[in-house]
Amino acid sequence: MTNTQVTLVQIDNYGPWTVTPEPRREADLQTMQSRLYADISQFVGNRGGYTFFTRFDNMIAVTNGLDREDHALLQESVGNRYPVTLSLGIATGTNPVQALADATARLQEAGSAQDKHRRECLEGRVIDEPYRADDDIQIAHFDVINATGNYTDELNAFDTFIEIEQGYAELMRHMRYAHDSLSFFVGGDNVIVVCPDLEAADYEEALAHVEEAVDVEMQVGVGRGKSAHEAGFAAKHALETCRADGTRVELEWKTA
Numbered sequence: 001m002t003n004t005q006v007t008l009v010q011i012d013n014y015g016p017w018t019v020t021p022e023p024r025r026e027a028d029l030q031t032m033q034s035r036l037y038a039d040i041s042q043f044v045g046n047r048g049g050y051t052f053f054t055r056f057d058n059m060i061a062v063t064n065g066l067d068r069e070d071h072a073l074l075q076e077s078v079g080n081r082y083p084v085t086l087s088l089g090i091a092t093g094t095n096p097v098q099a100l101a102d103a104t105a106r107l108q109e110a111g112s113a114q115d116k117h118r119r120e121c122l123e124g125r126v127i128d129e130p131y132r133a134d135d136d137i138q139i140a141h142f143d144v145i146n147a148t149g150n151y152t153d154e155l156n157a158f159d160t161f162i163e164i165e166q167g168y169a170e171l172m173r174h175m176r177y178a179h180d181s182l183s184f185f186v187g188g189d190n191v192i193v194v195c196p197d198l199e200a201a202d203y204e205e206a207l208a209h210v211e212e213a214v215d216v217e218m219q220v221g222v223g224r225g226k227s228a229h230e231a232g233f234a235a236k237h238a239l240e241t242c243r244a245d246g247t248r249v250e251l252e253w254k255t256a
């Protein structure tokens with residue numbers, strides 16, 4: 001049974017900061033946001049976790065393997081090096097959507113995202129090491145079949161972007177409401193999905209739904225692991241099996 005540890009990363013009082021004392025140059029905000037994301041991704045990634053940029057002012061991380069001290073160190077290090085600070089909400093559970101909802105609620109209870117007195121909050125609990133298991137995380141790595149041949153080499157770059165985003169938008173909504181899963185666009189034509197215990201039939205249903213709704217054909221490799229890295233790495237190998245064999249759904253633990 002999965003047990004996903006999710007951390008909501010929220011920049012403290014960011015909205016007001018972006019316009020104080022007057023609106024800041026957009027290119028500077030974009031640069032700061034992407035550097036901050038890169039730093040958090042590296043910090044969490046070095047400990048086996050995954051971080052998704054989502055809205056940049058709010059980022060979502062899968063942090064199995066990181067304890068409260070790791071989270072506090074991230075806050076201290078960012079606070080020392082950036083003009084902004086981070087609040088973190090942590091929660092765990094078999095259902096990733098519920099875990100994220102709980103992590104969000106902890107930060108909301110601590111104060112508004114735009115409360116200037118709420119700074120560097122660290123709320124919630126982690127999974128203690130003895131309770132961690134090899135199947136705590138299930139990750140599905142989706143990609144668009146032959147995106148290069150169908151889109152990248154055929155359409156102008158913006159129309160390709162629209163097609164890929166349509167596939168992502170439909171998949172993320174469907175996986176959230178039909179399968180309690182969190183989907184994140186990670187670049188190119190790739191979407192990484194943090195799932196509860198789903199089976200091949202669930203993924204087949206989701207692929208059929210996206211194709212029917214927006215006419216985008218996808219394939220998916222699925223992996224399990226003790227950390228996001230382990231599960232995600234297994235999912236990438238399963239996706240390679242899809243590419244080699246022309247299959248649409250591969251579960252790493254059934255193909256191995």
Ligand SMILES: Nc1nc2c(ncn2[C@@H]2O[C@H](COP(=O)(O)OP(=O)(O)OP(=O)(O)O)[C@@H](O)[C@H]2O)c(=O)[nH]1
Pocket residue numbers: 143144145146147148149186187188189190236243
């Ligand atoms: N983040 C991330 N991006 C990837 C990964 N694999 C591919 N990409 C991106 O996806 C783009 C398209 O690559 P592919 O998915 O291999 O190409 P394709 O034409 O869809 O071919 P098939 O997937 O074999 O059908 C690349 O330019 C990368 O931007 C991955 O594992 N992670």
